[in-house]
Amino acid sequence: MRFLIIVKATPESETETSPASDEQLLAAMAGFHQELAKAGALLDAAGLKPSSAGWRIRYHGQRREVVDGPFAEGQELIAGYTLIQARDCEEALAWSRRFPNPRGQGLAAEIEVRPLYAIEDFPPPAKLERFKALELPT
Template sequence: MRFMIVVKASKDSEAGAMPPQEMLTAMADYHEELAKAGVLLDGNGLHPTSKGWRITWSGGKKKIVDGPFTETKELIAGYTIIQVKTREEAIEWANRFPNPQIDDGEIEIRQMYELEDFGESEAIERFREIGVATSK
């Protein structure tokens, strides 16, 4: 089972401020533990939305919208992807995640779909062949 730990953005992360060294150290320690346990698949911070864009579709038309985006509670500052055997194990690892903010922080944990969840089809087999959405 794969889970994504989503780090919510803050005013500081959206301003492009780098985290303090203590936070970077705590994050490095945590991710090192994940790696040693063999459950870490990926993890990274994201640049602020001022350096990003969104693509929206409406009425069959596509539109590119440049950042920044104003509602920080809906934005992502980073992520970690883990692969564990059970939901309970994911909860245990997520509970050890360091506070990603100086004061009030928030992370969200979501289980990722596996290709098997979609049933068998030609399209799913194509995803499998290119290695998308597969476990270790």
């Protein structure tokens, strides 16, 4: 099973113009991700630039609207992610409990963990056969 560990944005992450420079935090994150990689559980990980560098597409029927960042909903924004492979929810929970505090020691922070759908979660209509043929990791 694949799980996405979502690092919530903070006012600091939304105003940064370069990656965080807290060396202790960077070392903790690097160590954690090295452990994930060594265990064969790490699929991908990255920090996101502030929402001011991005945009959203809003759909209105057939029409699309481009909305440039920054976005005001700071609590709902994502600052980074780690994509892991785990046998089950319990293993994913164990890994996520070890995730370093993304803001640094002693500061309030939050991560969210969500399982990804697998192709097997969908009904087997013929259209899904095209996705199965891609042989993506599950």
